[in-house]
Amino acid sequence: MEHQQVEQTVSAGTVPALASQRMVVWRRLAGPLLSVGMLCLALWALHLLAREVNYHQVRAYVHSLSAGRLLLAALFTLLGYAVMTLYDRFALASIGHPLSWRRVTLISFISYAFSNALGMSLLVSGSIRYRFYIQNGLSTGEVARVVLFCTTSFWLGLLALTGVTLLWVPLPPDLPLASFGLPLGVGLTLLPLAWLAGGRIRRPLRIWRWQVSMPSTLTGLKQILVGACDWGLAAAVLYVLMPDELNNGFGHFLAIFVIAQIIGLISHVPGGLGVFEAVMLAGFGATGNAALTAPILGALAAYRVIYYLLPLCTATVLVLQREARGLRRKSLLAPWFTGLLPAFFAGLTLVSGAVLLFSGATRALPVRMAILSEVLPLSVLEVSHLLASVIGMLLLILARGLQRRLDAAYWLTLLLLLAGAVFSLLKGIDYEEATLLILLALALAPAHRLFYRRASLFSTSFSLGWIAAIVAVFGCAAWLVMFSYKHVDYSADLWWEFSFHQGGAPRALRALVAAAVAGMLFALASLIRPLQLHRQRPGEAELAQALPLIRQFHSAQAHLALMGDKSLLFDPAHKAFVMFDTVGRSWVAMGDPVGSDEEARRELVWTFLEQCERAGGWPVFYQVSPADLDLYLEVGLNLLKIGEEARVRLDSFNLDGKSRKVLRNTVNKLGREGLRLEIVPAHAVAPLLPQLKQISDAWLRDKNVREKRFSLGAFDPDYLVRTPMAVVWQDDRPVAFANLFLTETREEASVDLMRHLPDSPGGIMDYLFVELMLWARAEGYRWFNLGMAPLAGLQNRRQAPLWNRFGALVFGRGERFYNFRGLQRYKDKFDPEWESRYMAVPGGIALPMILTNVASLIAGGLTGVVRR
Structure with a gap:
């Protein structure tokens, strides 16, 4: 068995070229700088437009608003947020996964109340939707389709309403876009019409690198109508608050309102704050007219309170009510x-x-x-x-x-x-x-x-x-x-x-x-x-600090830290550590945080995440266990299943029975041929290394492979002398070896580097595994870890996430590249218990690059991904 390839779980795809560090920095700065710059321009414009107005005049108009107007504005706000729930209802219906009206209404209202008031709509509303819908059985791909449907509906409605309004009512001549009002209206109207026409196209459209499946004409019409009603009701809220002097009809008001909203959205300023107000003042020709500017500013202030802050307060009450109910019931x-x-x-x-x-x-x-x-x-x-x-x-x-x-x-x-x-x-x-x-x-x-x-x-x-x-x-x-x-x-x-x-x-x-x-x-x-994160390889002092934590950890795979090829990040009290390496922008931690202090382990995940963000990197946790998934979900990482790990329960392992006949015969046969297993303690390994080096070199030549790294060890004398060694002797000649990972708690035993001479007796790996398990059982160990079977357990179902479907396809049909099924079948003959293993990654479009980076890290470089 080619144990050296057991954990090579990420297959390579097309490797995009890495952007320069300067471009990366500018991309990170562009959005926030644009938002702040546009806000400064908007505030400067407001200063010029309202230079004849004072604070008292604005406040006086707000106090003069009648109770009837305020109630009517509140009613339109209520209707507007009720219409917003239709975004999600239609989106869930379009993917064939409807949920109860009560659930959809609650989450839609809370998400829109927060995203409207705080800005960052994609981040706030999208994260709320993601957490809610994942818990209700939707896959990551389905959540993405829901978000895309809602976003498309939002823009289609705004574009349709804007286009029709500009064709119906001309823009005021004072606005910069007034002369382009008619062609702009035609262009904006054509976009929703084209969307409706696309519903007749049965096959997906290819746009650059993406394929877009067009919704039916009826679904597209629903999207446009819901979006238009949403924006029309938002305009009605402000319309009833505006002064009577501007009552030139709702159509004239709507033309200015929708243009101001589009400019506010394009500015990237949260809620269009300042930008929206400046365009509204300019649109109504309020420059230099204090009698007109003060009432408009007062109406805009009241609009912000009624349409943004009141729903935010209501959503807050709902959230607190739900929390209080949970506390009263003493339930999670x-x-x-x-x-x-x-x-x-x-x-x-x-x-x-x-x-x-x-x-x-x-x-x-x-x-x-x-x-x-x-x-x-x-x-x-x-x-x-x-x-x-x-x-x-x-x-x-x-x-x-x-x-x-x-x-x-x-x-x-x-x-x-x-x-x-x-x-x-x-x-x-x-x-x-x-x-x-x-x-x-x-x-x-x-x-x-x-x-x-x-x-x-x-x-x-x-x-x-x-x-x-x-x-x-x-x-x-x-x-x-x-x-x-x-x-x-x-x-x-x-x-x-x-x-x-x-x-x-x-x-x-x-x-x-x-x-x-x-x-x-x-x-x-x-x-x-001080910047704590560093990428230097650990010295002897750091490895000595890590060794007690490794030996007390429940997973024997923590011994991979002793390889010395990964940097170690300790908590301040040195109660836990994370081992990690970097490639490109990916900062990849191997396994879960190592340590017995749960609070220190949890804090290390946050520390690693924050310091990766500070360095502009992507935090990744590779091959993590189900028991610790909450550590990564809490920090907002997504989970990808990458395979299953085989663990043999030693108290029930033996060679009795018909099912173990082949293993029993192999062990007995090799025993008669003079094979014996010796467990060499760590302090006695060094004198054996020259002989074991010959076995390792012969194995590498025979398999035509090279040393891997990161999730596997390599033949490094400094590494091998830190762990005990299992050596198989034939008479006085060593023919196979494996270095042992042993926990002091006797929870788990495992092996890392397993190599044998090409001319060694057939079945020698079976012999080595069986003898090691019997020895570990006699020593009181509970489990023997056989390692991971890459991509095992992934389901190729229609409702499964895209990654699961792709992994299942590779597992079933990728035998010409890697023996996925054969490896799982080999381990299965020891009757192990299979446990899922995951990779925790950031969301977004960085996933292909992260997968490529992880594959490169394990294979020892990009060339190792495409060759053995």
Whole structure:
């Protein structure tokens, strides 16, 4: 048996050329930089368009909105979110996997409420859908089809509504696109019509490297109508809030609304914040007209609250209600739901921080300030205003820590939420935001079990998206300061003015600077933290630290760390480690984290993930066991089954019975021919290595193979002297050997490097395995690990994920390249128990490159993938 090839589980495909590091960096920076740049342009445009308007005028219009208008806007919002649930219902029907109306409605509403309010719709809404639908029996491919269906419906509806509106109502001449309104309307209308016409094409269309199966005409019509109704109701919410002076008909309003929405979406700014407002002001010709600009800005502010924040609060109540019900019943919440809670609390903390910063940037109500002046010293007011904004900035930072499940972030967030509520009352009797902060603190308090990580907050990596979000919130707060106090002439003395009724501008400036300083200090502390991840091969000292953990670990495969070809990442207390290597952008960890401390092992997965992200790499965990799958699901990795591992239960293993007749005869025959097994302790292996080297070289020449690596050992003297050796002797001549992996807990025994002379007696590998199992049973070991059968156990069913179907096809028909079935049958004759093995990988389009990298790593280079 060619044991050297047992774990070569990833077959090679076409290998794309690797992009240069500079291009990789620019691709990572492009999206966030574009979002921040577009936001800055939008805020600058708003500043120019609203230069004649002050904060009081905007607030006055909001307060003047009648209860009837507000209720009507809320009703249209409710109808709009009800229509959004049809996206998912039609998508599930199109793939033939319908779910109950209640489940689909709940998850659709929660996902859209969060994605609309927080932006990052593909990330937020897509991750919620993924977790929910996977738990309800959908495959990864089916979830991708649902997301694609919903996204297509979203854009088809917007394009159809925009195109028809532009053909129906001309754009205002002041808009830059006014002269292109008619051709633009024709072009946008033709796209949905082409989609409907494509429903008559029965075969898939090939677009570049993808094949697209067109939906039926009826399904395409449903997509367009749902999307158009969604956007039409969103426009109706804002329409009823707009001032009467702009009542030129819904069609004229809709033309400006849809153009503003498209530009906002293209800008990549979350929610189109600032961009949407600037286009709306320009579209209605409000430049320089304070009587028109202030009401429009007031209507837009009310629209943001009703259409975005109210659904977010409602979704929050639903989530908390579900959590409270689970706590009352003392039962575990659904895994998909529990996995969402950290991200849910992170989103709300981000919103709370933004609320505090925006509140600190705007003018307090005069009536409330008059009350405070009677009961509160001025110094308390000034300090409270300053600290409330600093807490706002810190909450933006802590939101990332909550998403990463940090225990320190949990406790700091609880403390700062309560402190923020107190300071909100002391700085302006802002009981509205104080109530929000207290409710969030009450919701977060019983969820401590979700935030178990003891890592430092300063070691948390901040993605470019998170940095862009924090910068965007701070930029909006700075714009609000300028907008709220544009009538105040700036002077150096302004920083030192303190007053109850005339000190609003100085307080806002001081608070803004204090928040900026808090953010910069955190960024500086994060930048100077030591980078723990390294790719140097371990020295003798590190291997000596790892050896006790290896011997106490339940899996004998942890001994692969002793090969010394993989870097070791320890936790701070050296209670566990991850062994890994890199190829391209893939940072591949071999197996599960090694160690008996479960908390240290769990933390190492997060640490490895964060430091890979910081290095711009893809974190991959290769050949992980079912018992630890939750470690990888919690950090957002996807799982691919790569085969099954054969483990023989030793207490029931023997050579009795008819089924073991062949093995029994082989062992007896070779015993009569003078073969015997000797277990050589590690300290006595070195003198035997010259003889064993001759066996190894002869085996490599005979099999025409070369040394593998990573998931297998190689003939390296420094490696082989670290483990005991099983040697098969024929008279006084060694004819076969295998180095042993033995755990001190007697949980498992296994072998790694197995080689024999080409002229050795037939059946020598059977003899070696049987004698080793009998020896291990006598020594008290529970299991003998025969290694993995690549791609075994994968199902080629219509509903199975694409990877499973492909792997099953290769397993069944790839015999000319690798003896997949033969290897499984060989191990099966020892009556093992088969246990699945997985690879944990990031989602997205990087998977083909990751598979190629892993194959290259195991084979010792790309040339080793295509040759033995």
